[in-house]
Amino acid sequence: VVEGVHFAKGVSPAAVGWKAMMRPLSDFAAMSGLPQFALITLMASPRTELAWVRKCYAGLTKAASRFDVAIVGGETSSTPGPVAITVAVTGMIEPGRAILRSGGRAGDDLLVTGRLGGSIRGHHLRFTPRIQESRWLTANFVIHAMMDLSDGLGADLPRLAAASGVGFEIDRASLPRNRSVTVDAAIADGEDYELLLAVPPRTTARLLRQWRRKFPRVPLTRIGRLTKRSAKTSALRRGYVHFQ
């Protein structure tokens, strides 16, 4: 995470640390992996207050302990530029349990966790990666394809579809949205850190039922389905794209 890119200058340092740790952990949720060890590199200017660094590390540590991740090392460096923190995480996954973006099939139902859009109002600094949910999903159901939504549904769903060699249809009215978020914003906004998954349609009803019992506070919503490859795919291409 880079100051001025992933967080604004005035943001609480503990929130910056939390976000820096949770971003790579969300990649574990995306594949249903279990994180174990983290390496942290902190680049700060000689003018950065020691108290800022301490609070940032408190945020990193709190986030790591939320998922029993051990911070095992790293590096510090001076920089003439903005504060930047990189976190590398290693972990494990059982054979056959890693879910890729590329396993989607035409006819699969598309489900999304939580609510989309408006992350910039604060969610992007406070989110909890869906690791517990992801582990439960792969322990109990056949999941064809999965990813976390970091650049927005409009950028990420086309990636999943392209990796799977299929198209998709979305029911815009069905999209689970955060308060005061338009459908367009729910599609375009980044940093939701929710899960997008493709599942065989015969299991959808049972999955949704058991999910509601297991995670009563987290919505899981059917938003559409994968289709044979079609020209419609490009209609959704919005969302955040790096370096544009």
Next chain:
Amino acid sequence: VVEGVHFAKGVSPAAVGWKAMMRPLSDFAAMSGLPQFALITLMASPRTELAWVRKCYAGLTKAASRFDVAIVGGETSSTPGPVAITVAVTGMIEPGRAILRSGGRAGDDLLVTGRLGGSIRGHHLRFTPRIQESRWLTANFVIHAMMDLSDGLGADLPRLAAASGVGFEIDRASLPRNRSVTVDAAIADGEDYELLLAVPPRTTARLLRQWRRKFPRVPLTRIGRLTKRSAKTSALRRGYVHFQ
């Protein structure tokens, strides 16, 4: 590695990539570990040329393949600041074979590989970590303490001595120096990436003999010894210290 800190703006991007990979690999040399997997995070400005990034990755890849390290992932980010690259490396080490800074004993001989000083003239962009040498040392000899010299002998030797709870004596005239480097510079200059080791004195002669046969092109020099803790320790405190 951060532009303006670890490399100057005009430096060859392949050399930047080489250095970014070799710095963490030198930490493996320091402990006698075998590196296996690397994660790379590249932060670049939207104005960074794609060709620059390609050449930098070529340097990273060349350095990784030198030690059979697989680049398995990472992240890219935009930054409003200088180019920065972080490389996190994981690997393995046999039980009991990891050498720490803290194992030195009073009476141990202090040895150093290679030649010291003047790294800023180019060595810091071209060095090869002493992994092969370090692995050979721990496979064949009892090594009490070891570290790589990244901040200069004058900063790093006091750290090894402090961690071991001992003092040290150095024979300044014995220091192996690069061409046109004064004794003071050999002590103060950083980024040697050579190994400093403490060994039981009864094995020194045999170790030096076998080393010359195994690594005829790399000097290994006895530069002094560890002593009971003494007030002399602070006399050598020079070398590069971060954030000063």
